[in-house]
Amino acid sequence: xxKSILYLLCILPGALLAQIKVVKDTIAxxxxxxxxxxxxxxxxxxxxxxxxxxxxxxxxQQTGSLRLTDILKEQPGLTMTSGFGAGVQLQGLNPDxxxxxxxxxxxxxxxxxxxxxxxxxxxxxxxxxxxxxxxxSLYGSEAMAGVINIITDASSKIPLQASLRYGTYDTKDASVxxxxxxxxxxxxxxxxxxxxxxxxxxxNSASRVTTPIERxxxxxxxxxxxxxxxxxxxxxxxxDEQIKSDISVTNGGTxxxxxxxxxxxxxxLSASLNHRFSNTVKTSFxxxxxxxxxxxxxxxxxxxxxxxxxxxxxxxxxxxxxxxxGKSLTAIIGGGAVWEGVKSSRYDSxxxxxxxxxxxxxxxxxxxxxxxxIIIGGIRFDQNAAFASAWSPKGSxxxxxxxxxxxxxxxxxxxxxxxxxxxxLDFTNAAAGGYSVFGTAQAQKVIGTLNDLGQIGVLYxxxxxxxxxxxxxxxxxxxxWDYEPTNKTFISIQAFRNDIRNLIQVQQVGAYxxxxxxxxxxxIGRAFTTGIEIExxxxxxxxxFVSGGYxxxxxxxxxxxxxxxxxxxxxxxxxxxxKRLSLSEYVGLPNNSKHKFxxxxxxxxxxxxFVNIRALYRSKWAVNNTNGNEVYDNGDSFASGYISLHxxxxxxxxxxxxxxxxxxxxxxxxxxxxLPNLPGRTFFGxxxxxxxxxx
Amino acid sequence: MRNxxxxxxxxxxxxxxxxxxxxxxxxxxxxxTAITVRNLSADTVLGINSTTGMPYSAGKYTFYSLExxxxxxxxxxxxxxxxxxxxxxxxxxxxxxxxxGLGGAFVFTGLFDDLKTISTDSVFKTDNSATATYAITTGSxxxxxxxxxLTSLITPLAGRILVIRxxxxxxxxxxxxxxxxxxxxxxxxxxxxxxxxxxxxxxxHFSYQPNGTKTF
Numbered sequence: 001x002x003k004s005i006l007y008l009l010c011i012l013p014g015a016l017l018a019q020i021k022v023v024k025d026t027i028a029x030x031x032x033x034x035x036x037x038x039x040x041x042x043x044x045x046x047x048x049x050x051x052x053x054x055x056x057x058x059x060x061q062q063t064g065s066l067r068l069t070d071i072l073k074e075q076p077g078l079t080m081t082s083g084f085g086a087g088v089q090l091q092g093l094n095p096d097x098x099x100x101x102x103x104x105x106x107x108x109x110x111x112x113x114x115x116x117x118x119x120x121x122x123x124x125x126x127x128x129x130x131x132x133x134x135x136x137s138l139y140g141s142e143a144m145a146g147v148i149n150i151i152t153d154a155s156s157k158i159p160l161q162a163s164l165r166y167g168t169y170d171t172k173d174a175s176v177x178x179x180x181x182x183x184x185x186x187x188x189x190x191x192x193x194x195x196x197x198x199x200x201x202x203x204n205s206a207s208r209v210t211t212p213i214e215r216x217x218x219x220x221x222x223x224x225x226x227x228x229x230x231x232x233x234x235x236x237x238x239x240d241e242q243i244k245s246d247i248s249v250t251n252g253g254t255x256x257x258x259x260x261x262x263x264x265x266x267x268x269l270s271a272s273l274n275h276r277f278s279n280t281v282k283t284s285f286x287x288x289x290x291x292x293x294x295x296x297x298x299x300x301x302x303x304x305x306x307x308x309x310x311x312x313x314x315x316x317x318x319x320x321x322x323x324x325x326g327k328s329l330t331a332i333i334g335g336g337a338v339w340e341g342v343k344s345s346r347y348d349s350x351x352x353x354x355x356x357x358x359x360x361x362x363x364x365x366x367x368x369x370x371x372x373x374i375i376i377g378g379i380r381f382d383q384n385a386a387f388a389s390a391w392s393p394k395g396s397x398x399x400x401x402x403x404x405x406x407x408x409x410x411x412x413x414x415x416x417x418x419x420x421x422x423x424x425l426d427f428t429n430a431a432a433g434g435y436s437v438f439g440t441a442q443a444q445k446v447i448g449t450l451n452d453l454g455q456i457g458v459l460y461x462x463x464x465x466x467x468x469x470x471x472x473x474x475x476x477x478x479x480x481w482d483y484e485p486t487n488k489t490f491i492s493i494q495a496f497r498n499d500i501r502n503l504i505q506v507q508q509v510g511a512y513x514x515x516x517x518x519x520x521x522x523x524i525g526r527a528f529t530t531g532i533e534i535e536x537x538x539x540x541x542x543x544x545f546v547s548g549g550y551x552x553x554x555x556x557x558x559x560x561x562x563x564x565x566x567x568x569x570x571x572x573x574x575x576x577x578x579k580r581l582s583l584s585e586y587v588g589l590p591n592n593s594k595h596k597f598x599x600x601x602x603x604x605x606x607x608x609x610f611v612n613i614r615a616l617y618r619s620k621w622a623v624n625n626t627n628g629n630e631v632y633d634n635g636d637s638f639a640s641g642y643i644s645l646h647x648x649x650x651x652x653x654x655x656x657x658x659x660x661x662x663x664x665x666x667x668x669x670x671x672x673x674x675l676p677n678l679p680g681r682t683f684f685g686x687x688x689x690x691x692x693x694x695x
Numbered sequence: 696m697r698n699x700x701x702x703x704x705x706x707x708x709x710x711x712x713x714x715x716x717x718x719x720x721x722x723x724x725x726x727x728t729a730i731t732v733r734n735l736s737a738d739t740v741l742g743i744n745s746t747t748g749m750p751y752s753a754g755k756y757t758f759y760s761l762e763x764x765x766x767x768x769x770x771x772x773x774x775x776x777x778x779x780x781x782x783x784x785x786x787x788x789x790x791x792x793x794x795x796g797l798g799g800a801f802v803f804t805g806l807f808d809d810l811k812t813i814s815t816d817s818v819f820k821t822d823n824s825a826t827a828t829y830a831i832t833t834g835s836x837x838x839x840x841x842x843x844x845l846t847s848l849i850t851p852l853a854g855r856i857l858v859i860r861x862x863x864x865x866x867x868x869x870x871x872x873x874x875x876x877x878x879x880x881x882x883x884x885x886x887x888x889x890x891x892x893x894x895x896x897x898x899x900h901f902s903y904q905p906n907g908t909k910t911f
Contacts, residue, residue, distance in 0.1 A: 515834070570806070570854025576872035576898065578806055578853040626883075628841025628852045635853075637846065637883055673883075 037129040037149040039332070039366070039376075040104060040138050041322060049376050049398040050410050051480045051494060053535075055128040062602070062610050064648045064662040064684060066165070066173055066194065068120035068128075068150065069677070074614055074646075075130060076549025076598055077533045080117075081591060082677045087114035090132060090145035091496050092529030092553040092592050096416065097145035097474075103152060103221075103235060105270050106140070108314045108340075109292025110419070119239050119266065121217040123163070123175040124190035126153040132533075133478030133496060134394055134412025138320070138332070138362060141382050141392040142416035144474045144498060154179075154186040154223040154233065160691045163658075167684030170197040186223040192216070198244075199679045215241040229276040238267040245298065258306065260298035267291060280324040286336075288316045309345040312420075313353075314338070328368045332378075335361035342420040346427035348442065354424045356417075359383045374398040382415075386423070387471055390415045406482040414476075418469040422504055422521045434516040437506070440469050443520040447510065455512055462522060463509040470523050474500040488539040497530040503557075526558040527589060543604045551596045555588035560631045571627060571635045585634045587622050593641065595619040608652035617643045623674055639674035643667070650686075658688040727911050729807070730764055731900040733878055737781035739895045750891050756780040756787065761859065761867045761903045775862035779869070783895055784840055784849060786831045789862035791821030793829075796862025800830035802838060803856040807870045807900070810856055813909035819860050831857055839871050846883040847890050849874045859901075866909050869901035 038048045045052065055071055065071040069086045072078050079089040087095030095114045100107045107115055131147045139147055161177040175192040194215040221235040243262040268290035276282040296308035318336030325331055341355035364378035376396045383389040394412035401407060418440075425439040426446060438446050443466050450456050480494035503525030510518040531553035538546050561583065563569050569581040596619065602612040619641040622632040629635075645667055650660030661684065668681040737757045740750045758767040758777035767777040775796040780787040790798030799819035803810055820830040827833075835842035839855050842848075851871040859867045875881055878898035881890055902911050 511834075568804075570852075572853045572872075576878060577900075578855075578870060580806070580854075624843060624846070626841075626843050626846065626848065627850050628836055629854070637843075 035129055036104070036151065037101075037131050037147055039364070040320065046406075047374060047398070049374050049396040049408055051132050051408055051478065051492070053130040053132070055130070057126055060122050060125060060128075061660075062604075062612055062648060062650070063614065063646070064660060064664075064686065065122055068117040068122060071122065071128065072117065072130075072148070074598060074600070074616060076535045077132065077551045077596070078130070079593065079596065079618065080677065081114065082675065086117050086677055088117060088148065089591070091476075091498060092531065092555045092589065093145035093498060093500075096419075097142060099139050099143040099147050101139065101147060101149040102237065102268070103270070104139075104149060105268065105286075105288045105290070105316075106314070107266075107268070108290050108312050109264075109266050109294070109310075110312075111294075111310070119215075119241065119264075120150065121175070121190075121192040121194065121215070121239075123192050124152045124177050124188060124219055126151050132494070133410045134414060134476040138334070138364065138378070138380075141380055141390065141414045144412070144414045144416075144476050144500075152188065152190070152219060152221060154188045154221040154235075157181070158690050158692070161688065162690075163686055163688035165684055165686040168682035169199045169679065171195070171682075171684070173686075184225045186221075188219070188221045190217070190219040192218075212244040213241060215239065231274050232271070233274070234269075234271045236267065236269045238265070240265045245296070258298040258300040260296065260306075262294065262296040264292070264294040266293065281321065283319065283321040286316075286318045286320070288314075288318075290314045307345060309343070309350050311343040311353075313341045315340075330366040332362075332364040332366075334363070335359070342424075344420075344424075346421070347424045347439075348426045348446075354420055356384065356386045356420075358385065372400045384417050384471075387417050390471065404483060404485045406484075408478075408480045408482070410476075410478045412476055413474070415471040415473045417471045418504055418521070422469055434512070434514065435519065436512075436516070437519040440466055440521050443509070447518065447520075450512075456518075457511045457513040457515065459510040460508065462507055463520075465522065466509065466520055469504055469521060470502050472500055472502045472504055472523075474498060490535075490537045492533075492535045494533040494535075495531070496533070497528065499526075499528045501526045503527050524559070527556065528558060529553060529555045529589070529592075543606070545600075545602045547598075547600045547602070549596075549598045553592060553594060553596075555592045556586070557589065557631070561586065564631065569629055569631055569633075571629060571633055581629065581631065581633055587632045587634065587636075590622045590625075590632050593619045593621045595641075608654070608658075610651070611647075611649040613645065613647045615643055615645050617641065639671060642669050642671065642675075644669055644678065656690045656692045658686075658690075660686040660688070727902045727904050729900050729902045731872075731898070732759075732764070733898045734876060735759065735766075735781065735897040735899070737895045737897055738783050740891045743891070752783070752895075754782070756782045761861055761869070761901055762863070762865070762905070764903075778861040778867070779859060781897055784842075784874075785829070785833055786839070786857070787822055788830045788859060790860070791830070792824040793822040794862065797860060797864040798830075798862050799860040801858050802831060803858050803868070804854055805856060806854060807856055807868065807902075810858070810868050811911055813858055813866060813868075815909075817858065819858075840874065847887070848881060848883065849894060850880060861903070865904060865907050866911075867901055867903040868911060869899055871897060871899045873898040 034042045035045050035048050035052050036042055038050050038052060053075060055075065060071050063071060063074065069080055072088055073080045077090065081087045081089050081095060088098055089095060090098045096110065100115055109115065129149045129151065133146060134144050159179055163175050165173040173194045178189045180187040196213050198212045218238040223231060223233045225231045241264045245260050245262055270286065270288045272284055272286040274284045292312045294310040298306040300306060316336060316338045318334060320332060320334035323331045338358040341353040343350055343353045347354060360380060360382045362378060362380040364376060367375045379391060379393045381389065381391050392414045396410035399407040421439060423439040423441040425437050426442065428434060428436040447456065447463065476498040478494065478496045480492055483491040502523040504521050504523055505525055506519050507522050508517050509520045512518065531551060534550045536548050540546055564581050564583055564586055567580045570578050571581045571585065573579045597617045600612060600614040604610040620638045622636050623639050624637040625632055626637045627635040644665050646664045647666060648660060648662035650658060652658040664682045665678060666681060670680050735757060738752045738755055741752050744751050755769060758769065758772060758780045760767050760776060761778040771777065773795060775789060778789055778798060787793040788798035788800045789796035799821045801817060801819055822829045832838035839857060840849050840851050851874060857869045859869055861867060872878065873880060874894055874897065876893040876896040881893060904911055
């Protein structure tokens with residue numbers, strides 16, 4: 001830890017020396033009305049056919065957000081989930097339906113489908129684009145809930161920026177951002193060190209809910225304009241995180257304590273060569289390599305060691321060509337290949353890499369028949385070596401009714417192939433009572449062998465239904481109406497519906513003689529999520545803004561609803577007697593809150609002073625099927641709904657210094673069981689210095 | 696007009712009711728009543744073993760007669776005086792390896808009141824301690840209850856009726872309503888000490904058919 005700080009201090013002078021070239025403009029982050037995610041090329045927000053929310057650098061900085069989770073949890077319609085790291089739920093769909101991109105390239109290293117968004121530091125982020133709904137054919141077939149694209153910018157105009165932050169629970173964050181720009185060459189370097197002592201919010205408990213963590217992030221990005229028509233962009237990112245674990249797991253009434261260390265690293269390298277042949281044709285070759293490596297060493301109190309290793313390697317090459325066919329028609333055509341492999345101690349052998357390859361092609365046509373309409377149609381074809389090939393068509397439309405009103409519609413169909421764990425997992429959790437989970441590629445064989453050895457106590461009927469998993473198929477529709485009567489008011493009302501079939505779910509298929517559970521995966525569910533979202537922003541006075549969001553989501557498992565209608569699902573009445581469950585008592589999918597709202601008040605003064613207060617509400621959500629009837633209903637356990645309040649105040653001085661202080665979770669709301677990622681009230685203070693460009 | 700219509704409806708209802716009564720008079724079905732038993736302790740936890748950290752109890756069953764609606768002393772365990780026996784989540788019937796009676800059982804999925812007749816093709820299972828298979832299946836989610844690993848609470852499954860053949864070969868139906876003292880499941884936030892000391896108290900209701908038929 002100390003070493004890392006020293007390292008930071010050592011590179012500081014170097015970074016200072018490095019800023020020789022002086023860039024022209026002052027800080028103006030207002031290229032923000034440009035969106036890249038929808039088409040992979042810069043578009044004015046007003047001409048984008050899909051609903052996009054932009055979070056700019058100013059918002060990130062003024063809310064005092066450090067990690068990606070901090071800022072996403074405040075956005076309308078987004079919910080952070082806990083368990084296997086912090087993931088994001090969009091439109092009521094699980095985190096694996098949202099693709100997380102950094103500069104258009106995917107992040108890998110998901111545990112149980114969840115990508116831990118705390119891995120991503122925000123200090124060099126120019127903006128975050130959140131695209132909701134089945135929007136684009138360009139990023140992969142599974143992006144049904146949405147795409148979150150984190151954009152850093154090599155052409156930063158700030159040559160040097162350094163910040164230090166200290167907060168509750170001995171949380172330290174230090175970052176240095178450097179940039180070098182010339183006519184031909186752009187460079188951005190970002191170094192971040194983060195450490196926290198973690199916290200224990202359970203009374204009388206030695207184990208910390210969030211354990212001590214140290215993280216180190218490095219981002220490097222180079223852009224070289226070879227000529228007016230050709231440029232080369234090379235980027236790299238590295239994260240190193242050390243987590244001290246202290247875990248207690250209870251299974252079957254027995255609690256097992258263990259402690260140890262977790263070391264996660266991930267890097268990605270990307271290179272793209274972009275060439276403009278003419279005003280109408282440009283092409284881009286991209287190659288991308290990313291690797292996530294996680295080693296967890298645990299020692300249970302009984303002294304039994306437990307090591308968990310995961311390595312995920314992802315390689316991709318891709319070409320995309322954009323052709324302006326005519327005044328009203330643009331075509332994108334592209335294709336590529338992905339090679340992906342995972343090694344894990346949770347598979348049969350940690351030395352053998354399980355791999356898969358996908359070849360794909362996509363095309364997207366953008367047609368502007370007149371000034372009022374923009375229509376985009378796209379289709380993607382994935383040839384997945386492990387699964388059948390599939391087409392995923394997507395379409396979207398923008399109708400500018402008049403200056404103040406816009407209508408957007410997007411529809412799409414997608415599929416999500418089973419991931420490696422669902423196929424190859426061969427995992428027995430010694431730290432949690434010895435339960436096992438087997439992927440479908442070998443579940444029958446492995447369990448069969450165990451059965452021959454006399455270790456299996458019982459096999460359920462569904463064990464015999466196990467087969468190689470099929471992809472999950474989904475269809476989605478998203479409608480939005482944007483109303484912008486003046487440049488001080490913005491209202492957006494959105495409605496969405498997603499239907500998924502062949503849902504892959506973990507099911508208990510049997511038990512050992514010891515009683516420990518055996519799980520595998522089955523394509524069993526059919527589910528839907530539907531809802532509405534309202535976003536509104538209003539400028540009240542010079543520098544004073546109020547914004548709010550509300551989301552209502554209804555979810556359900558269609559098979560369960562059919563069972564409830566058939567009268568075969570039971571619950572208990574107030575007297576403790578059984579009764580048939582009525583549909584009105586059914587609450588849908590777990591971990592989904594029906595209602596959510598955000599209310600934010602922001603003030604900035606021209607002299608650099610800013611203050612904001614944000615309130616976030618989430619209604620109750622089902623966490624556990626306690627009454628054992630296999631559906632989530634009013635008789636189950638819920639996490640209570642809650643409001644959290646956050647505030648931040650600061651000032652940017654003309655000489656380049658900034659100070660900021662803030663308090664998160666002011667009302668000190670705590671729910672150790674259901675919200676392990678929400679610490680109690682915390683405070684922070686930040687100082688920042690940036691060398692400004694004096695012309 | 697409305698009043699007149701209501702009167703007609705009333706007349707129709709009354710005549711249907713009279714007709715139904717005269718019909719049922721021809722058979723002599725004695726209605727079986729549902730009896731509720733509260734707080735029946737079943738091998739309650741005495742403490743925690745300091746070396747293993749596991750809760751311990753006396754390891755004794757509570758024997759119950761559905762016919763007499765009362766507890767049977769443990770000294771009569773080798774008799775046909777009892778019909779079912781409780782120890783923690785395990786429920787025995789007086790038959791097979793558990794007792795000398797004709798007892799057996801199976802778990803019916805449905806509502807207590809909906810089970811009017813035990814269908815003729817129903818198979819009564821008996822206890823077999825050698826294979827650890829019991830007429831009332833043991834284990835979470837398999838028989839009559841579910842155990843929540845997160846909260847360490849036991850909840851009787853709704854819509855699971857234990858159909859019991861008594862020691863003397865008569866029939867009864869029984870639904871476990873609660874497993875905690877006072878018939879109230881503890882809050883998930885209850886202390887671990889309470890979760891241990893207040894469990895293993897059965898609240899159940901049952902109907903016993905003394906005439907030997909399978910109809911309730």
